[in-house]
Amino acid sequence: MKADALFDLTGRVALVTGASSGLGARFGQVLAANGASVALVARRAERLAALKDKIESAGGRAEAIEADVVDRAAMKRAFAQAEGSLGPVTILINNAGIAPSARAIDATEEHWREVLATDLDSVFFWSQEGARRMIEAGKGGAIINISSVLGFGVSKGVTAYATAKAGVVQVTKALGLELASKGIRVNAIAPGWFVTDLNRDFLASERGTAIRKEIPIGRFGEEGDLDGALLLLASDAGRFITGATLVVDGGQVVGLRG
Numbered sequence: 001m002k003a004d005a006l007f008d009l010t011g012r013v014a015l016v017t018g019a020s021s022g023l024g025a026r027f028g029q030v031l032a033a034n035g036a037s038v039a040l041v042a043r044r045a046e047r048l049a050a051l052k053d054k055i056e057s058a059g060g061r062a063e064a065i066e067a068d069v070v071d072r073a074a075m076k077r078a079f080a081q082a083e084g085s086l087g088p089v090t091i092l093i094n095n096a097g098i099a100p101s102a103r104a105i106d107a108t109e110e111h112w113r114e115v116l117a118t119d120l121d122s123v124f125f126w127s128q129e130g131a132r133r134m135i136e137a138g139k140g141g142a143i144i145n146i147s148s149v150l151g152f153g154v155s156k157g158v159t160a161y162a163t164a165k166a167g168v169v170q171v172t173k174a175l176g177l178e179l180a181s182k183g184i185r186v187n188a189i190a191p192g193w194f195v196t197d198l199n200r201d202f203l204a205s206e207r208g209t210a211i212r213k214e215i216p217i218g219r220f221g222e223e224g225d226l227d228g229a230l231l232l233l234a235s236d237a238g239r240f241i242t243g244a245t246l247v248v249d250g251g252q253v254v255g256l257r258g
Helices: 022-033 045-057 072-086 109-137 159-182 206-213 227-234 252-257
Strands: 013-017 037-042 061-066 091-094 141-146 184-191 245-248
Touching (some): 022 061, 022 091, 045 061, 061 072, 072 109, 091 109, 109 159, 141 227, 159 184, 227 245
Parallel strands (some): 013 037, 013 091, 037 061, 091 141
């Protein structure tokens, strides 16, 4: 089979959380470019509308849906809106996340709860809702959770974030095991350091230079470096892969493990 057919997503409906910027916006565009209709979910409505226009101008199909991933009622409305506009969701990308820093002895309960609610709880509950709807639709599907290299090795100041991302790896394994018989594959991608609008200045700093030196490939992740992993796990190219986490980090985790 040729690659274009193997990775083709024509006729599928994808829902991407955290789609208003960064990796999520890229995921939405890549899925649409390969044939999927895409529901773009995030809190920033104006950015979503702009991304929807960009996708449609390129010949794709998209729906912008304003929702906070920690709001369970908003979650149900988001799925309903996606289904009403595009059809049953068969690809779910749990990308939304936050990464505020705090040293362990200084972190407040509010900090801990906010990070875990956004970065871990939402992954489970959106996966649960998505799986229920995929089963009801009788179509099966693919769920892709976004973890991090910090789910495998930690740095100072990211206790809550690293804990949540490690939890995402375990949730992915558990859901992959339970949902395989339902025709639903559940996998994760663990990116390393990627340059985004949120961290561009930090990665350009002295600390960023030190981090870059720890990456065997010798650079940070760039736009497009996750496209292959995303399409592999979303398409029939990855039809025998479930419960796995693909680390895409330029070799950083290998270096941490020695």
